[in-house]
Amino acid sequence: MTPIYPVIWRDDRVLLIDQTLLPTQYALVEINDYQDMVKAIKTMIVRGAPAIGVAAAYGMYLGAREINTQQRDTFLTQLEIVAQKLRETRPTAVNLFWAISQMLKTASESLGTVEEIKHNLLITAQNIQKQDLQTCQNIGNNGLEILANKPEKLTILTHCNAGALATAGYGTALGVIRSLWTAKRLAGVYADETRPRLQGAKLTAWECVQEGIPVTVITDNMAAHCMKKGLIDAVIVGADRIAANGDTANKIGTYGLAVISKMHQVPFYVAAPLSTVDFELETGEKIPIEERHPSEIYQVGHTRLCPEGVNYYNPAFDVTPAELITAIITEEKVVKPIDLLAFKE
């Protein structure tokens, strides 16, 4: 099985798997400048909290590469303009902002010439990518440890795509699923299609099929019925931003899934790197929720679903309160939401 890497640094440019074309077409998009990266994040060619963090880091390097000055202060001022354009792409996933701040930190702490700063920025972007891959593998192993304590194989329900495509590789929620599968502790996956952009039906299903993991795609409104029939042993989802108290922003529909999980006493796990925790936010109340274009609701492919004259509301995320979350699977360990603060530096 060839590992899936959504962001690739090769021959001095970035290649992105175009996730808007999957599963019917696998294509790599060449990104040569930071404006292309801004567009790629906005249009979700690359998506998923950690993946857009990695993409933004490379976007910062591509932007730095285009700055033609040897004056340090001028360079740093122009790099901030690149940072702001990348910040404005999508508001919810904190990994994007974390990665940009890591790149700016490298630039401001780098001594030497502007060329040396640019070199250090590339190294930082590559390290962010490498660290995220290792983080996902650690999340996978920690999830295996906490879940594989029963003799029978597990059936896991997941929402959206928190897989290799959403990270530097391996995945967070799907990272746990991959680790369970490798350890022969997994019976199969139920993947919510995840309206309106269908990341579950298109991307999670694609990843599972690539690895031969049995996957059942269901529409989002079937999850409660599946739990009532006893088909689901646990739910594992990703995260875009976690507040200090454990309230978690994730793809729209996650909150509802947490409520029905509670109702059916199905364990509900969030799998996420610590870089997804925003310790500046005490609770999830102030997590910025991205609203996307209504066409994502009223159109599927070239088919229009709704008549003219209809209003729309298209929040891309919702916030699951900490009390509905059984535990958060991080790269360090599995913690109760209330214990997250222990990781605050």
Ligand SMILES: CSC[C@H]1O[C@H](OP(=O)(O)O)[C@H](O)[C@@H]1O
């Ligand atoms: C590894 S967490 C990925 C996270 O990001 C997704 O959102 P989007 O596809 O809009 O970028 C979704 O919330 C996933 O859980």
